[in-house]
Amino acid sequence: MKVLFVCAELYPFLKTGGLADVAAGLPPALKALGCDVRLLMPGFPALMKAARSTKPLAALPQKPLPWGPALQLPQASLVQAKLPGGLLTYLVQSSGLYSRPGNPYLGPNGQDWEDNAGRFAALGWAAASLGQGLDPDWVPDLIHVHDWHAGLAPAYVRAFADAGCTVPATVFTIHNLAYQGLFQSDVFPALGLPSSQFDVPGLEFFGQISFMKAALNFADRLTTVSPTYAREILSAPQGCGLDGVLRERSGVLSGILNGVDYQVWSPQADEFLSKTYDLDALQGKAIAKKKLQLDFGLVPLAKAMVVGVVSRLSTQKGLHLLPDVVDGLVQRGGQLALLGQGDAALEQTLVDAAVKYPGQVAVRIGYDEATAHRVMAGADVIAVPSAFEPCGLTQLYGLRYGTLPLVRRVGGLADTVVDCSLENLEEGLATGFVFDALSAADFLAALRRAFALYRRPAQWRQVQRRGMAQRFDWPTAAQHYLAIYQSLRPGV
Numbered sequence: 001m002k003v004l005f006v007c008a009e010l011y012p013f014l015k016t017g018g019l020a021d022v023a024a025g026l027p028p029a030l031k032a033l034g035c036d037v038r039l040l041m042p043g044f045p046a047l048m049k050a051a052r053s054t055k056p057l058a059a060l061p062q063k064p065l066p067w068g069p070a071l072q073l074p075q076a077s078l079v080q081a082k083l084p085g086g087l088l089t090y091l092v093q094s095s096g097l098y099s100r101p102g103n104p105y106l107g108p109n110g111q112d113w114e115d116n117a118g119r120f121a122a123l124g125w126a127a128a129s130l131g132q133g134l135d136p137d138w139v140p141d142l143i144h145v146h147d148w149h150a151g152l153a154p155a156y157v158r159a160f161a162d163a164g165c166t167v168p169a170t171v172f173t174i175h176n177l178a179y180q181g182l183f184q185s186d187v188f189p190a191l192g193l194p195s196s197q198f199d200v201p202g203l204e205f206f207g208q209i210s211f212m213k214a215a216l217n218f219a220d221r222l223t224t225v226s227p228t229y230a231r232e233i234l235s236a237p238q239g240c241g242l243d244g245v246l247r248e249r250s251g252v253l254s255g256i257l258n259g260v261d262y263q264v265w266s267p268q269a270d271e272f273l274s275k276t277y278d279l280d281a282l283q284g285k286a287i288a289k290k291k292l293q294l295d296f297g298l299v300p301l302a303k304a305m306v307v308g309v310v311s312r313l314s315t316q317k318g319l320h321l322l323p324d325v326v327d328g329l330v331q332r333g334g335q336l337a338l339l340g341q342g343d344a345a346l347e348q349t350l351v352d353a354a355v356k357y358p359g360q361v362a363v364r365i366g367y368d369e370a371t372a373h374r375v376m377a378g379a380d381v382i383a384v385p386s387a388f389e390p391c392g393l394t395q396l397y398g399l400r401y402g403t404l405p406l407v408r409r410v411g412g413l414a415d416t417v418v419d420c421s422l423e424n425l426e427e428g429l430a431t432g433f434v435f436d437a438l439s440a441a442d443f444l445a446a447l448r449r450a451f452a453l454y455r456r457p458a459q460w461r462q463v464q465r466r467g468m469a470q471r472f473d474w475p476t477a478a479q480h481y482l483a484i485y486q487s488l489r490p491g492v
């Protein structure tokens with residue numbers, strides 16, 4: 001089966017979050033199951049620079065469409081390329097749309113690029129055009145689109161289908177329902193979609209255009225990245241205003257847990273560590289801890305429980321609770337090593353906490369892959385107190401690195417971490433610490449459980465080893481996606 005995988009991020013070339021890791025991990029696993037997978041992405045500078053053996057294919061069609069007016073987007077064309085270590089990839093090349101440095105979605109002022117509707121409509125349009133034979137040598141049987149960035153692909157595909165054309169099947173994966181691709185309705189005419197789609201059962205959302213809603217209504221199947229999140233988004237507040245649409249489509253919605261790329265995220269093969277380690281040889285972890293403490297300016301005490309955080313700093317991640325638990329953490333002899341960036345006010349609050357407790361609380365504002373790996377390896381606990389979390393990858397990395405996850409019971413965190421309650425410890429199930437309410441009190445209660453276990457090294461080791469032995473792998477996730485593909489295209 002020919003599968004076109006449409007997304008806006010790809011590790012290691014361009015990453016703002018977990019989507020990039022998924023785009024790197026899932027397609028090769030699908031390929032291993034026999035799918036002929038190719039990627040389609042915007043031609044962002046980082047990707048164009050990495051691209052090898054590029055082959056120009058065709059201009060994106062702008063001519064009048066079977067259902068009405070033409071698209072009015074800057075000129076764009078499709079090139080075929082190989083990315084190092086990656087699969088064959090189509091890139092939408094357009095200096096008018098993508099030749100800008102930095103973050104794929106935000107300008108240097110931290111605000112969305114003003115023309116994001118056009119920039120990402122072009123991605124969806126390229127996908128649908130490939131479905132209509134833009135590359136005559138390779139026409140996808142199925143288009144798998146990811147997040148709002150690619151959300152118009154199913155809308156264009158539906159428009160072609162309604163016009164009587166043969167079209168590929170479409171699957172849409174929600175990585176985060178909170179980011180919806182909302183735009184003023186005055187951009188609608190430029191998108192070249194049938195006017196009938198600007199409607200409640202289409203992409204209209206309280207007078208605006210929603211790329212996310214377009215995908216939710218027009219894709220054949222919907223998935224999201226954990227079973228619990230798939231349930232949570234069917235009601236407020238996790239439904240983010242789209243729970244009604246999702247309830248209507250719940251019959252075609254499923255939750256498939258993300259996997260981890262253990263080639264990249266494994267302490268036994270981590271290129272960012274000076275000494276690797278594994279289940280049976282944990283000395284490397286002690287070395288990583290000391291290095292982390294020194295690097296972050298923490299007092300290098302082996303017995304201090306180090307809590308790590310690697311995260312975007314947004315309200316989603318629940319890190320506004322941290323300043324209120326830091327006192328309790330430090331009083332108990334713990335340390336905090338945080339790497340993150342995002343919300344400016346939150347950044348400042350966290351920096352203030354570090355100033356208050358020099359040597360015990362260290363906050364590094366920034367985005368850095370190597371440091372992320374070093375925090376993951378060097379910390380004793382990785383904290384993910386999210387308000388909501390579609391899947392979450394950092395807790396999965398924590399498990400593999402013997403860094404016990406401390407998480408809120410929500411979304412994929414609830415699906416992947418088992419609390420160190422007495423009964424779970426006794427029955428050999430515990431892998432971390434889980435709390436319920438989005439409150440500093442509950443967060444601190446979980447931290448106190450972590451301290452209590454930390455004082456029992458033999459039990460701590462047991463929990464650590466259990467987590468390290470677990471696998472959340474892409475081959476398993478890929479099997480579930482393949483089953484969905486096959487249900488849509490039986491026999492292909």
Ligand code: ADP
Nearest residue numbers: 017018311312339340366367368372392393394
């Ligand atoms: P989300 O996609 O919501 O940000 P995930 O847990 O799914 O959350 O994925 C986060 C990914 O981004 C992980 O690979 C994590 O290591 C990485 N990450 C987050 N913040 C940073 C940072 N400041 N520096 C480096 N990597 C980061």
